Each structure stands twice: as C-alpha cells, then as structure tokens.
Amino acid sequence: MIRLLLAGLLMFAPVIALAKGGDGVVNHTTAPAALDPAKAYLLFRSSTAKSGMINIEHIFLRIPTDAEIAAYRSAKEAAYAADLPKLTKKAKDGKPPTIDEYAFAYEGPVNAFAVDAGDFLEDGAMRSFLVEVPAGTYILYGVSVGGRGITACNCLGTVKFAARAGVITEMGSLFADKVHKESPIPHLEDNLGPSMFAYGFTLGQALVPAADGLARPASLGALPLDIAEYHAVGLFPEPGADWINRLAPVPGILGYERGRVIDLRTGKPAE
C-alpha cells in the first residue's frame, strides 16, 4: 500500500524540462576527429544498472573558478538586497534572515551535472563515455536516478581529479547501483541492510582507476590522453541530496578510518 502511495506521490513531482549536462557539457556518441583545445574531455566506462526502468547516472561537480564564485556572490547579494524589505516585513521577530541564511536560487552558469547514461560512445556491459566539459578540477559528487536530482551525494567521502583542456582525461571505470542489498555490480560498498530501503533506494558509487592494459575505444587512439590523478576529498554538506553515502574505498587513494576520510597517498585526513 505504501509503495503504491509512494508511486502516486512521485507522479505529483513537478515535471522538469531542463536539458541534462548544462553549460559546456556534451556527451560524444561518436569519436571526434580532433579535440577542441579549449575543452577538456572525460573518458570513463560505466556500469549500466537501473532503478526500475530509470538509468542510474553519475554526478560530477566542477570546482568553480574564483570568477564564478564572485559572480554567484554578487548575484546573491543583489537578490538579498532586493528581497530585504520583504523579508523584514515578514520576519515575526523583526529580524530578517542573514545573507548566509537567505534562500537563494542562482540562475547563473552551472557546474554540477549528471552524465546522461543514454548518450554513450560505445555500448556493452560497461558503456564507454566521452564527455566534453570545461577544463577544471572535478569531484565524483554522487549518483542520480534519472539525472534530474541528487539521489545520493558522496558527502561522506569521495575523490577529485584535474581535467586539462585539449586532452582526454582517462578516468578508469565507474560503478553505481542500489546498495541496501547485495548488488551484482562489483566494487560497491553494498549489502548495507534491507531497511536502508526506506521508501527510496540508497545508491552507492565505486571507482576503479585506469590501470595498465585497460582497453580504450580504438577510435580515440590518436588523441592526446592523460591518466586521471585522484585525490581524496573529505566530508561536505549537500542539503539537496535525498541520501548521503561515500565513494567506496579506492586502494592507494581513498580510505576511511572511523568515519574520517583518509588520503591514502599521504596517510593523512583528507581536506
């Protein structure tokens, strides 16, 4: 009965017509003849698990540039100033929210996105993706059912890597699935317990970095390529996530010690 009601409730969710990916993010379904020297390219293989009939997709966050952060702050300050009279009038105790407490919807360029699982370079048990993105440092941010929301963030630990312009960054392989019970998808921290299904699935993600001998699409053979260098990332908040989880441990890169994220390159807690 509850599941039926939940299914009904999900029907009420607002229809969102935004394009996936966002600013400067393009999934290549055929290999480019040459790379745009101004863009970076992420190459990875991904498991193909679904939740029901909906693809489970990987979420990336590009750490914004100083200019992007400045633009965000400026827009927030302007919106706050414009709303302050209304906020003051509404405040029951006469104290409007501070700018840090101010709920702000930013309309500027985006830096967090899910990669559309249906737009791949090569199909197979592990699909290959080539995603054109702005150059920068990327975080494996979480996992999404359908790519429209943050179903699970890697708020309890993850990794980041740099992607240079004009080069393909070989990430290795990504895995994702529901993890309340044992998953057929390897490398995940799964079997967390049946009650971790609570009116919605807890999702998990895993990374296997590129190793010697990893096969790449032959069509990319002539293009310049870097191997991603991963670094551990510590806890971070994501109040828009339905669930929280962590990227599964990555030998030599990402470890955990009593809930703390350990940078296994240094043996120290991650920043």
Add this chain to the structure above:
Amino acid sequence: MGGRSIRGATLILAAAISGGQVAAQDALPDPATISVPDIAPSADPKVQKEGYKFFFFHNPAVSFAEAYADIAECRSFLVRDGVTTLPTFRPWVEPVKRKPQGYSAGSYGLVGAAMASIIVPKLERGQRNNKLRRCMQPRGYARYAIAETDWDRLNDGDEATLVAMQAKLASGPKPATTEVGE
C-alpha cells in the same frame, strides 16, 4: 573534530548553522545534567519489531565528548533544503541555502494532498534514519530499539538538547537488548 579537514569542518559547521543544527565545536554540556529516556528493554514486542524505525545509537568505545561530536556532525547532514534539480551551480566553498520547494500535490488537489500527508512523514523519517546510519555505523555505533514515544523525544525539539541526549545514551551503559540487525 579529530582530523577532519578545516574546510570540510567549516562547511559542515556552516551548513549546520544555516539549518538550525548544532556543531561539534559547541561547548560540551555536562552529561549529569541531561535527562534521557529509560532504555530498559520494553515488554512490548512491537518495540523490538519496529527497531529499524525507532532506535538510538550506542558505542561502547566512545566517551560522551566523542559521541557528542559524532552525533552533531552526522546530524548536520539532516539539513534538508528542498529538491535539487540538475544541472545546478554549487559554490563549493560556501554553504548553500536554496529556496525550499518541498513536496507538492500539484494539480491532484485534495486527494494528492492527502496521499502526501501519509507518505511524506514516513519518507522523511526513513531518509533521516538512513543518513544517520550511514554516517554513524562506520564510526562503530550500533542501533538499539526504543519506543516510538521515546524516539520522538530524542528526535524532536531543540537540536542541542537532542544531540546531548543522544550522546549520553550513545556513550552510556550498554543496552540490555539486542542490536537492531536489519
């Protein structure tokens, strides 16, 4: 705080503040002054049966201060601020507080609203419980069943008081009941 990064700690603290949560850096209360529910095993079999919904954490290896820090940090992840739609912008270096959207019955009117009123509280409790479990269990905490009314007392009210009560139970005598397993 342990060795958690300064940046991460700052963000979590900021998120905690923006969501009305307390942070591990707050002054530690005296556990002797904290009143907690009775955790003696209940004679009602329903309590144990529903332990996966109504529970508290316990770890035999932590002090009150450690439990307080762990619970405050993990409860900071309970801050929920509407529904995020991707793609989006995340400033990453500062907390995000977006315009709350919440669930809506949309154009389904009273029937939709009635269904939402049934589902949403259960959904939210499940999400909150699972977030806490995912954060606390790797730190060595196990769950023990507690009556729903006591669970309400441990989870509804002033955040600093809730953290203090849960920390006292978490670091107190080992419960006489079996752990919640599922």
